[in-house]
Amino acid sequence: MTTALPSAAMGGHRTLTVAALTATYMQAVNISLPNAALPHIQGALSMANDEVGWVFSSYIAASAVVMSVTSWLAGRYGRKAVYQVSLALFALGLMLDTMATTSLQFVLARILQGAASGPLGPLSLAILLEVQPPARHGRLSLMWSLCFLLGISSGPGIGGWLSEYHGWRSIFHVSLPITAFIFLAMALLLREKRAARPQPFDFFGLVTFSIGMIGLQMLLDRSERLEWFASTEIWIEASASVLGFYLFIVHVLTTKTHFLRTGLFKDRNLVLSTVISFALGFVLLPTLALTSPMLEELLNYPVDTTGLMTVPRGVALVATMLITSLVPGQIDYRHFMLGGMALVVYANWMMLGYSPAMDWRPVVEAGLLQGGGLGMLIPALGKAAFGTLDPKLRPEGSALLNLSRLYGSTIGIAVVQIFFYDNTQAMHVALARDLTPYRAVAHIAGSIAAPGLAALNDMVTQQSAVVAVIDQFEILMFAMLIVSPLVLFLRKPRPAT
Known part of the structure; x- marks a missing residue:
């Protein structure tokens, strides 16, 4: 039978629950928040039509890679430390989004923002399940999923309204005070927790799989602009993707431990x-x-x-x-x-x-x-x-x-x-x-x-x-x-x- 955090016993569990659910929503809403604001973003950054997909795929791909290693990071460095570092980097990514003057700068900021968001979802769920009694775990898991999907679904509506009346940079400004609230709540109420013996992690498997996926993503994103295999860059990306997937499959078939x-x-x-x-x-x-x-x-x-x-x-x-x-x-x-x-x-x-x-x-x-x-x-x-x-x-x-x-x-x-x-x-x-x-x-x-x-x-x-x-x-x-x-x-x- 699990016990709640000491801070939760003193009433902080409600604040931690609200903060964790808010973090889940914020992570998800920032995926689709730029969707309706794309005309303003394209005009301000001179972004070509075939670069629009990077606004979403850069955030999602970076988030997926870091999400895979979240459990190991939390066990090795501590859940609270990883969570707060992620929030700090997420806030930095938000500020860099607003400061971008070119499409490349904006995409790089979205990559940082997406990578920082990777640990927020799984760690928020872990915090929810720890600070609340087991009888509420099913309901909390449902609320966590609803917050995630509500974030993705409501992003275009919020982003469209903010960009129309307050400028496209406001869609990122609005997340800064929310990030500050979550950071403060976790700093004051969440106790540190880490594994007594951190489990080894299969970095080779993660790296090879990520190379395969990123190579494929770049191949699909860039091929239309560069006329497919008439470009040396496309050949390099295709080769990296094939090599990454090949090494990952061989690694899975020949080793007992992988991620x-x-x-x-x-x-x-x-x-x-x-x-x-x-x-x-x-x-x-x-x-x-x-x-x-x-x-x-x-x-x-x-x-x-x-x-x-x-x-x-x-x-x-x-x-x-x-x-x-x-x-x-x-x-x-x-x-x-x-x-x-x-x-x-x-x-x-x-x-x-x-x-x-x-x-x-x-x-x-x-x-x-x-x-x-x-x-x-x-x-x-x-x-x-x-x-x-x-x-x-x-x-x-x-x-x-x-x-x-x-x-x-x-x-x-x-x-x-x-x-x-x-x-x-x-x-x-x-x-x-x-x-x-x-x-x-x-x-x-x-x-x-x-x-x-x-x-x-x-x-x-x-x-x-x-x-x-x-x-x-x-x-x-x-x-x-x-x-x-x-x-x-x-x-x-x-x-x-």
Whole structure:
């Protein structure tokens, strides 16, 4: 039986609980906070369209890498020390975000901010479970998950409103006093805790896996700009990715100890849930990354309105997740997984009907359905993953699920960016070719003045971009469709005890 912290016994447990939940929300909201503010950020930093994905993927990838080593860091240097250093670096990243004058500076600041956020989520959950009695652990875990998802979902709405009325730098300023409150609460109330004998950590496995993932991420992010394998840089990134994954696989097969234990991959439900979690991440953030630019740049919605139009998706996600989590354990969770996937697929199918002539209703309706589907899928996925897993492996299994979702989001953003620009160019050529019955470019140029020709080109470009965005929603729809049959291979839930 666990006991609460001495400080918690004196009433500080409430403050620690609020601080830990606030840290979880702050870590998550900063993933999507720049989403609706992208036009202001691009204009201020002269950021090219193909660099927009770095705003999200740099933060997420850095967070995933550091999250993997959080347990070892806390055991080696102390939980409180790691937590406070992370908060201090997070605040430094926020300030560097506001001071950036170029896109490179901004991305580097986002990398620092993301790396510092990595330990905040898992350590916040550990603190919550320690300062509260075991009877509340289930409820606290649910609250922690809700805070994380609410942060991602509410980020565009908050960021859009702040950037429209207070400038884009305000979206980072607002997190500074929150960080200060969390730092002060932990400094005064949290007792230090570290492992008596720190466990060895598989740094070689983490480094090789990270090299493979980062190389793949850079390959996808940079290939469109550098014309794929015509560039030496792309060859270097591809080689680094292949080498990293090769060394990691060999390392896993030839050693007994590595940062992802082989016991995890012997559980069928966890393996299948990890694949589904990757697809969930592939849909979750790329949908936001596509919707806001489409509304702002192609349909000319104000930034604050764009942010507000994403709010119903987040409300539906959190509400449905809360309701699904309260369903009795005797009910088969696989029905909720299939229902959630069906809603997500149907919502993305609705997005295929987007057009420049639509109003706000199709966006809100599709967002509500997709949010509801994700809210059903996420808690059911957790039950599937841990229903048959050895309790000793659950902390590592939880980390594996989180990593798969985060890397799914980074890869998803990169993939939709690549296809978006390819499809935009292809559609522009196809539409421009058919502007006259004779398909004569010389005839058009000779009969339209330069301003009119420029306006015509802008209209064709806009139409091409709208078609390209819709094509990306189709990719996200098929990503969820492909993994849907895996639900049929999940083991039946154990009888409730």
